[in-house]
Amino acid sequence: MANNKHFVVIGLGSFGTALSRRLSANGCRVTGMDHRSERVEPLKDELYEAVIGDATERESLEHLSVKDAGAVFISMGDDITRSLLAALHAKELGAPRTIVRGVTPEHAKLLKYLGVERVIFPEIEIAEELADRFTWPNVIDYLPIDPEYSLVEISAPDSLVGKTLQDVNVRRKYGVWIVGIKDAMTGELHMFPDGDFTVGTDQILLAIGKQDALKRLRDLK
Numbered sequence: 262m263a264n265n266k267h268f269v270v271i272g273l274g275s276f277g278t279a280l281s282r283r284l285s286a287n288g289c290r291v292t293g294m295d296h297r298s299e300r301v302e303p304l305k306d307e308l309y310e311a312v313i314g315d316a317t318e319r320e321s322l323e324h325l326s327v328k329d330a331g332a333v334f335i336s337m338g339d340d341i342t343r344s345l346l347a348a349l350h351a352k353e354l355g356a357p358r359t360i361v362r363g364v365t366p367e368h369a370k371l372l373k374y375l376g377v378e379r380v381i382f383p384e385i386e387i388a389e390e391l392a393d394r395f396t397w398p399n400v401i402d403y404l405p406i407d408p409e410y411s412l413v414e415i416s417a418p419d420s421l422v423g424k425t426l427q428d429v430n431v432r433r434k435y436g437v438w439i440v441g442i443k444d445a446m447t448g449e450l451h452m453f454p455d456g457d458f459t460v461g462t463d464q465i466l467l468a469i470g471k472q473d474a475l476k477r478l479r480d481l482k
Contacts, residue, residue: 265331266288266289266290266331267289267290267291267292267309267329267330267331268284268289268290268291268292268330268331268332268333268334269291269292269293269294269325269327269330269332269333269334269356270284270291270292270293270294270333270334270336271293271294271295271316271322271333271334271335271336271337271347271351272294272295272316272335272336272337272338272347272362273293273294273295273297273300273301273304273311274295274300274336274337274338276336276362276383277293277295277334277336278293278300278303278304280334280336281293281304281307281308282304282307285307285308285309290309291308291309291310292308292309292310292311292312292325292330293308293310293311293312294311294312294313294314294316294321294325295313295314296313296314296315296316297313298313301313312324312325316335316337316343316346316347316350316351317342317343317346317347317350318350319350319353319354322347322350322351322354323354327351327354327355327356328354328355328356328357330356330357331357331358332356332357332358332359332360333351333356333358333359333360334360334361334362335347335348335351335359335360335361335362336361336362337362339364341364341365341368341371344361344362344364344368344372345368345371345372345375348361348372348375348377349375352375352376352377358378358379359376359377359378359379360377360378360379360380360381361377361379361380361381362380362381362382362383363380363381363382368380369382409471409472410469410470410471410472411469411470411471411472411475412440412467412468412469413467413468413469413475413478413479414443414465414466414467415465415466415468415478415479416445416464416465416466417442417460417461417462417464417465417466418478418481418482419482420481420482421460421481422460422461422462423459423460423461424459424460425456425457425458425459425460426439426454426455426456426457426458426460427456427457429460431468431478435470435474435477435478436470436471436473436474436477437468437469437470437474437475437477437478438468438469438470439454439466439467439468440452440453440467440468440469441453441454441466441467442454442458442460442464442465442466442467443464443465443467444461444463444464444465445463445464445465446463466478
């Protein structure tokens with residue numbers, strides 16, 4: 262049975278090292294692997310295990326018990342072939358979830374064919390998030406749920422203050438659902454508010470919808 266607090270990180274470059282250290286700081290049991298000893302040595306006292314090994318060789322991964330980990334993260338630089346081989350071995354050895362740092366769109370397609378659950382492009386994702394935060398400063402938090410839908414926390418626009426959710430009717434007008442309203446001053450949270458709930462100042466809307474619909478909500482003044 263997979264241990265949701267045990268993670269395997271393959272590839273201890275800058276991304277893999279930062280991920281390993283953060284998981285470890287969060288109280289998780291982390292096994293890190295890299296074929297370069299100079300990357301492994303600095304982490305030996307920080308991680309549960311820091312292993313020198315070549316993840317392109319199936320035997321190396323067999324010793325890590327990837328099937329018992331909550332997830333396997335693979336970040337092997339720009340070497341697409343090595344990344345694909347490591348992902349293939351991890352899936353064949355029963356890894357319950359495999360998350361791989363992508364290099365190119367074609368690399369991502371191949372990884373999906375192998376059954377990888379998620380391909381990430383850290384630089385692109387961080388850049389897009391940063392751009393959105395500066396474009397819409399009223400957006401407090403943003404959580405992508407899948408390629409189409411996201412969940413956002415957004416300061417209530419002035420144009421909605423004093424109106425009920427029924428009056429606003431954002432579902433019909435903008436195609437988003439208000440699933441919660443939080444008072445920024447008291448922290449009080451109203452989940453699934455009724456239509457007669459009146460939007461006040463200093464309130465935060467918790468909204469879910471497609472990207473283009475959320476953009477229309479973010480653009481409200």
